[in-house]
Amino acid sequence: MSARIIDGKAVAGRLRGQLAERIARLPFRPGLRVVRVGDDPASGVYVRNKDRAAAAAGFDSATVQLPVDTRESDLLMLVEDLNIDPAVDGILVQLPLPPQIRPDLVIAAIDPAKDVDGFHPVNAGRLATQQPGLVPCTPKGVMHLLREAGVALAGARAVVLGRSQIVGRPMAQLLLQADCTVTLAHSRTRDLAAECRRAEILVAAVGRPEMVRGDWVGEGAVVIDVGINRLPDGRLVGDVAFAEAAERAAAITPVPGGVGPMTIACLLENTLEAALARRGTQG
């Protein structure tokens, strides 16, 4: 079998277009503030792409750049300013943060109504208890892609590889909500390859370049590659060995051009949702 490519870049483009149309009809511009402390390279591309996409879709978007030696208390004060600023609908603090700043404390300081990353414990709790809230952008983008690709979810065996707070865990919650039978596999899982091979839907989110080999993929599976890994030679690869996996999968996302662009589109979607919810309207 040779897999169909799930074009995340195209799906994200359409989603951003729909958001732009909705924003054009609003009497205000949803406000997004991205806070970046230092210049971690993993955040660089993301911040640039996000700024461009947000401006093009009609958001009032700005990045606040702070020096790498910023104190935790100063960052917390900035978050508080953004919490009470009526022009700000969404706040995103870029991760990772420098070592003098505790990320959990900063995330918990963000108003859950403005937490467009969906990382605040209140939003994580809402997701786990099936209440409405802001959902983390990457898993939300993956669900968009699965639906867009026409993947039957109810009853499907889904395996999520990686149990991170920002991708694996919320991903499992969303798949469960869509009636998949969900396995959350990780570094301590016994016989990871066999566990993955049983998946009809395989979501790889471990951050290890090309860890998922072709023989980890079941014949006809749908493979979603969340990993974005920069190799020493500058190449960008996912967590899945793409060429090998594509020989067995029915459908697969590429890197780049797969989940990454969806993360950005969903950040904008969350910002619009937050803006409408804060104003008590449906837009």
Ligand SMILES: Nc1nc(=O)c2c([nH]1)NC[C@@H]1CN(c3ccc(C(=O)N[C@@H](CCC(=O)O)C(=O)O)cc3)C=[N+]21
């Ligand atoms: N609070 C917080 N929230 C985040 O969501 C967050 C973060 N911190 N820190 C950094 C990571 C990284 N991240 C990316 C999102 C999209 C692409 C993306 O669009 N990538 C393009 C390729 C970009 C390229 O060419 O290098 C693609 O996959 O096609 C990349 C990286 C969000 N992150």
